[in-house]
Amino acid sequence: MKVARRGFLKGAGIAAGVGMAAPAVAQALPEVKWRLQSSFPKTFDLLYGGAETFARAVLDATDGKFQIEVEPPGTVVSSLDALDAVQKGTIEACHTALNYYWTKDPTFALATAIPFGMNARQQNAWLYHGGGNELVNEFLRDYGCIAWPAGNTGCQMGGWFRNELKSSADLQGLKFRIGGFAGKVWQRLGAVPQQTAGSEIAQALQASTIDAADWVGPYDDEKLGLVTAAPYYYYPGWWNGGEILHLVINFDKWNALPKQYQAVATSAAAFANLDMQARYDAANPGAIKRLVAAGAKLRAFPQEVLETSFKAATELEKEIADTNPKFKKILDAYVVFRNDEYLWWQVAEYNYDNFMIRQRAKG
């Protein structure tokens, strides 16, 4: 590979003095200090850890010159105001799920995960080599931001239910703690989406104030202690086939960075992306074993519930696309890519996993 050799450091050197070991003189790179607020509480260490992985990688790759202070939600603004704070330049960056901002525009949901979207690997294919990152960043220009994928949870669980679900009839009036864009789909299914703070979910389930609650997956869910109050643990979380977390940066602050720091940050974000997925994949097996030992009853959503949900999600997306050209532009590209991905996935990957799962079950 021929690599372009940037020459601007050349000529900045001065001849070494005679009889002394002079340090080379170079255009020293600037010391840059940023604040990065995470949208995830420290308790959820893998989510919060994505920003830490990123910041540490940047620090080490710049010999301590580019310092990014990672702060928990509430340090500057609330979790859901992080994007606004980045847009205004109050903080330089945040680590967040862009679908938290779907009420500004449902297009935000497409950047993170949509119901029946791609799985985590397919999303990376779309983002890095299918035009996804470019589409997301084109959209984010109106919010004065630029963003890079920096973490993924993998396919999530569908949540904890007090009672078993036999069919979509059981969804009527179901008080389900679920937020965001996915809540809109559940609403169409007859459920009543609830807003409940993470720390209050267990109590709300025990008091029957809510019937069910969605969170993330085994490793994170274990911390909420829901197994006694709502033992039916459903899968898959079809509204989060692979939730992408983003590192969101103020556009002007990004452009003011030296190219070198931009390159460092780009690699570091990809590292954080891969690393968070690896951590979840390493942590979830132990967690699900502990949860089952504690009484969790694993249940697959009935096929009919999944099909009804797929229909409702597709209809909702179509309706939004009819009136929102930004949403339509990304959705159209996304769906074509997704369908091609699953056409290929069913060949080698799926059959491999299928055999391995059956083989393991046989012992």
Place this chain on the structure above:
Amino acid sequence: MKVARRGFLKGAGIAAGVGMAAPAVAQALPEVKWRLQSSFPKTFDLLYGGAETFARAVLDATDGKFQIEVEPPGTVVSSLDALDAVQKGTIEACHTALNYYWTKDPTFALATAIPFGMNARQQNAWLYHGGGNELVNEFLRDYGCIAWPAGNTGCQMGGWFRNELKSSADLQGLKFRIGGFAGKVWQRLGAVPQQTAGSEIAQALQASTIDAADWVGPYDDEKLGLVTAAPYYYYPGWWNGGEILHLVINFDKWNALPKQYQAVATSAAAFANLDMQARYDAANPGAIKRLVAAGAKLRAFPQEVLETSFKAATELEKEIADTNPKFKKILDAYVVFRNDEYLWWQVAEYNYDNFMIRQRAKG
């Protein structure tokens, strides 16, 4: 997050001169030039591209100071001698599949992919957060190297067969172009592993010199033009559930790098790892559609063939482990991790993919 602030650059500054804009004086980082030989021909641009992605990320993140020249196989040594050249320090690094060196010690196979091993995401979990990288690097110390994952193909195809396989009886005497550790398993199944250069496979199949040939997956295989001579395209490639490519570095050269460059290289390797997988996942769907249009007949290996192969692979691994403690140490850790991974995988991920595949097939 409290980030340790390295202070060694402080105190190296000199007071800015009066009346002139003096460049800051710092301990300039050294210009480092490395040679990195790829074990993959340029024709296979995604495999070869892994090293280029790495080198470009390192170059940009060091403002052009750490220059890694990527060279194709044969520039210094042959593809399969790359590891030796790195060990001797003839070149600083190579980008290779460590299982190419399995004849030195079958433990090398465990670093890349073993029959019925983990899928690509699970491998990342094991490598980065399950102790895998540490085990691989402990083993590589005897070869004077250190290595980082820097690419993955995902689950491969099983290859091109002139005739359909009905059962494992059809494997008896089958002249199968397959190399490495996997060839030993095929040998146990009754096949006769063949060594055939990539450029000669199509001709060998046409002349019936061989009966079948394994390569990688749709995107790479398309370039060999095997569809006419051997139209049965089998899946999954159970000996490559997710082939890891490694960036292998001479241990002393690595230790001689400034810490900053080590950090840059670590992030860049992870970036290359994620990026190659994303490229394969983006490129394979189009390729398999073109191959099927050109006459490829997709066939799943019969369940009985898979089960017989699983048994043969497990026996072979056990035999090696009985006499090779290095192999045993890594294998034991790997198998425990794999079984836990698939216990979890069968819950959310697999069921999600299952539904999405069925839904797509319905249109």
